[in-house]
Amino acid sequence: MYRSLNYQVHAVSVETNQGLDALQELLQDKTTLVSGHSGVGKSTFVNYLLPGKEIKTQDVSGWSGKGMHTTTFANMYDLPQGGRIIDTPGIRELAVTGLEKEELSHYFPEMRDRLNDCHYNNCMHINEPDCAIKQAVIDQEIHEDRYVSYVNILDSMEEKGY
Ligand SMILES: Nc1nc2c(ncn2[C@@H]2O[C@H](COP(=O)(O)OP(=O)(O)O)[C@@H](O)[C@H]2O)c(=O)[nH]1
Ligand SMILES: [Mg+2]
Ligand SMILES: [Zn+2]
Structure with a gap:
């Protein structure tokens, strides 16, 4: 992968x-x-x-x-x-700092390449219509595990109040 x-x-x-x-x-x-x-x-x-x-x-x-x-x-x-x-000590939890939620997908190369194809330019790729990222997951062009990682990291950023 x-x-x-x-x-x-x-x-x-x-x-x-x-x-x-x-x-x-x-x-x-x-x-x-x-x-x-x-x-x-x-x-x-x-x-x-x-x-x-x-x-x-x-x-x-x-x-x-x-x-x-x-x-x-x-x-x-x-x-x-x-x-x-x-x-370094083992990781119990990974925290992303110094990053806006809206920027997270830029750090997934396979997402970054498709961002311009989302209908909304501030698409979070969660429940927006015409989302190129979700479509690419459905079409198996983006690996499902990577999308799950994206959603998990996004959730953890929301929990921590970014
Ligand atoms: N089978 C196997 N065991 C390893 C290998 N490298 C480390 N270990 C063992 O895995 C355990 C944890 O290793 P450690 O280097 O302390 O892991 P760390 O917590 O990532 O720093 C130790 O008992 C090592 O001897 C490896 O390549 N193969
Ligand atoms: Mg160690
Ligand atoms: Zn999108």
Whole structure:
């Protein structure tokens, strides 16, 4: 789904040594932030990049199977090959800040490309008539999951009063 939207996707495993070289190359001389759910292996990957540093990773063997949260602050490290990497705590909730609700669809490339085709130029793509985004979902040109993500993020922005 993401590849078809021209996002770069890398399947990576530190345990089985898969996809690491290609990902490491992308980090060269850049500052990269690692983000994602707790327990997916962010700190393990950062550890792999920093031989000898040994930052804390999670033990998932606890009774809950969920382990404990060990990364509690964002930490930035210098990469031996040049560049920096920021390890972050797991995400419980994603909050969008500094963004108007009306702008949200601009951050979905497949929506951005179709915005001019909505009847209303301030269409929120929820219940307006002649909405090009909803039509594209019906026509399966926009993936339903992406539309669901859009609606969920929009809802969370409304809850927080944006
Ligand atoms: N099977 C497998 N387990 C991994 C991999 N990377 C990390 N883990 C394990 O997953 C657990 C959580 O890893 P951690 O790096 O702390 O996750 P974080 O919360 O995203 O920082 C630890 O027990 C790791 O040993 C991997 O590529 N494959
Ligand atoms: Mg971590
Ligand atoms: Zn619309």
